[in-house]
């Protein structure tokens with residue numbers, strides 16, 4: 223019986239570790255994207271909020287500002303919003 227309890231606790235701890243780890247990875251990824259955005263490597267898609275490379279081909283020029291998008295769908299949505 224004691225063995226079973228130890229096994230259950232071990233499984234629970236393992237489960238907690240795995241789920242925490244996943245959450246941490248997402249946090250780290252978001253932080254990395256924010257950092258790159260601050261450094262000017264990534265820009266935020268103004269429609270859906272995804273970070274995209276500044277070298278993205280899907281872009282429009284608005285005066286001096288260049289907007290980059292993750293997809294043509296987002297670009298079209300943005301153009302409709304502006305009009």
Ligand SMILES: [Zn+2]
Pocket residue numbers: 267269270271272291292293296
């Ligand atoms: Zn997008």
